[in-house]
Amino acid sequence: MKLNFEHHQTAHCENGVASNLLINKGLKLSEPMIFGIGSGLFFVYLPFLKVNFAPGFSYRPMPGAIFSKAAKRLGIKIKREKFSNPKDAQLALEKNLENNVPTGLQVGVFNLTYFPEEYKFHFNAHNLVVYGKEDGRFLISDPVMDYTTSLSEAELEKVRYAKGALPPKGHMYYPTHIPENVNLEEAIKKGIKDTCKNMLAPVPLIGVKAMRWVAKSIPKWADKKGTKVTNHYLGQLIRMQEEIGTGGGGFRFIYGAFLQEAAVILKNDELKELSKEITAIGDLWRDFAVDIARVYKNRNSKSNIYQELSKSMLHIADLEEAFYKKLRKAI
Amino acid sequence: MKKQDLPQDESNLKSANMTEVLYVTDENNNYTTANSTGWDIKKAALDESLALINERIEEARQDVANNIASPIVYFMELNKMDLQVLASYAGMWQWRVKRHAKPKVFKTLSESVLKKYADAFGISVDELKNFNGK
Numbered sequence: 001m002k003l004n005f006e007h008h009q010t011a012h013c014e015n016g017v018a019s020n021l022l023i024n025k026g027l028k029l030s031e032p033m034i035f036g037i038g039s040g041l042f043f044v045y046l047p048f049l050k051v052n053f054a055p056g057f058s059y060r061p062m063p064g065a066i067f068s069k070a071a072k073r074l075g076i077k078i079k080r081e082k083f084s085n086p087k088d089a090q091l092a093l094e095k096n097l098e099n100n101v102p103t104g105l106q107v108g109v110f111n112l113t114y115f116p117e118e119y120k121f122h123f124n125a126h127n128l129v130v131y132g133k134e135d136g137r138f139l140i141s142d143p144v145m146d147y148t149t150s151l152s153e154a155e156l157e158k159v160r161y162a163k164g165a166l167p168p169k170g171h172m173y174y175p176t177h178i179p180e181n182v183n184l185e186e187a188i189k190k191g192i193k194d195t196c197k198n199m200l201a202p203v204p205l206i207g208v209k210a211m212r213w214v215a216k217s218i219p220k221w222a223d224k225k226g227t228k229v230t231n232h233y234l235g236q237l238i239r240m241q242e243e244i245g246t247g248g249g250g251f252r253f254i255y256g257a258f259l260q261e262a263a264v265i266l267k268n269d270e271l272k273e274l275s276k277e278i279t280a281i282g283d284l285w286r287d288f289a290v291d292i293a294r295v296y297k298n299r300n301s302k303s304n305i306y307q308e309l310s311k312s313m314l315h316i317a318d319l320e321e322a323f324y325k326k327l328r329k330a331i
Numbered sequence: 332m333k334k335q336d337l338p339q340d341e342s343n344l345k346s347a348n349m350t351e352v353l354y355v356t357d358e359n360n361n362y363t364t365a366n367s368t369g370w371d372i373k374k375a376a377l378d379e380s381l382a383l384i385n386e387r388i389e390e391a392r393q394d395v396a397n398n399i400a401s402p403i404v405y406f407m408e409l410n411k412m413d414l415q416v417l418a419s420y421a422g423m424w425q426w427r428v429k430r431h432a433k434p435k436v437f438k439t440l441s442e443s444v445l446k447k448y449a450d451a452f453g454i455s456v457d458e459l460k461n462f463n464g465k
């Protein structure tokens with residue numbers, strides 16, 4: 001059985017699944033729209049939580065938050081289910097397919113057979129859509145892939161029951177109700193306001209303030225922990241920033257695309273200018289990644305190099321702060 | 332980023348015949364999407380992280396060979412796990428796993444406990460028991 005489902009490759013798995021599921025239900029919303037309305041732009045620094053032997057940085061909100069927020073603001077109802085028994089999880093999924101419902105799943109990446117070996121980490125908040133079952137294999141639309149794939153029953157069970165941080169526990173979700181008339185203008189405004197609120201939050205762990213904290217920590221790591229550890233931390237920062245499914249530069253560009261669409265819908269030219277501004281900031285994030293990579297290519301570099309990285313990150317934080325302040329006023 | 336500036340470097344995506352989508356601007360500064368085969372900068376970060384993992388695996392292997400650590404430590408590193416991930420796959424408390432990482436304690440483990448670890452690593456109990464790091 002194969003449901004009528006169109007696979008679109010996207011930049012980020014969660015927006016991608018959301019956008020693909022909604023298009024399937026007749027609501028045409030682009031990936032950037034979901035991302036913007038769901039307030040996908042974020043920054044959090046958790047220095048005490050060690051991920052992959054480095055402090056936790058994240059350029060994204062908690063997994064699931066983007067789709068949940070977007071759905072709430074658009075008046076869409078999503079049904080989410082988890083199962084303690086893997087057999088029940090499979091039965092529920094199959095029942096959905098029989099009822100012609102393409103279904104979103106949260107899965108772990110480590111055992112995803114079609115992923116390149118180097119990308120298999122114990123990261124449990126990846127998203128994909130199951131849109132059918134043929135010859136005992138589930139048909140998979142993974143939004144970060146160019147093409148659709150399939151997984152055997154055992155393979156799918158393994159990724160749905162991945163363990164460790166944020167275990168999916170068979171988590172599946174699908175939209176159950178989409179309003180006839182979606183109030184896009186209101187939803188866009190809510191999404192933008194929420195993003196500005198988070199990024200300008202007066203607490204050190206999130207938003208622009210957290211970026212500054214990380215920036216100021218870079219030279220301190222170098223002093224206290226030495227070059228090797230510091231370079232590993234910085235490598236982690238790039239991976240969090242530019243790798244599939246997360247995003248510094250990449251996310252700024254999606255946001256730029258969102259603001260460009262929003263400018264037309266809200267008939268607000270200022271948003272178009274701000275789209276250009278966040279694009280330029282995205283370019284700076286990418287330059288920052290280049291600078292970091294340069295540091296660990298020339299191992300015996302000058303001692304002030306970490307100071308300079310710190311300065312460029314502080315500079316980006318300043319630009320972002322100004323950007324969110326303008327954005328808040330613009331709507 | 333402009334569409335023409337999008338890097339098309341060779342990366343680890345190639346092995347799976349994948350590309351990635353990025354949002355870029357066209358000649359009129361309008362947003363569009365484009366596919367990229369990879370970016371050297373990201374590859375460098377990923378390679379660094381993998382090199383670190385390999386270093387840890389090698390260190391664990393030597394520790395097992397020198398009877399400082401039990402095979403559990405080696406296979407944990409080999410599967411890119413940490414204590415938290417392994418404990419949840421094996422269904423045990425972290426402090427218990429930590430204890431089993433000692434060669435002396437490991438030797439006393441029952442078949443059923445060993446089976447839990449072997450399943451978590453996707454190997455047989457014999458493979459786990461007989462690994463000596465040499």
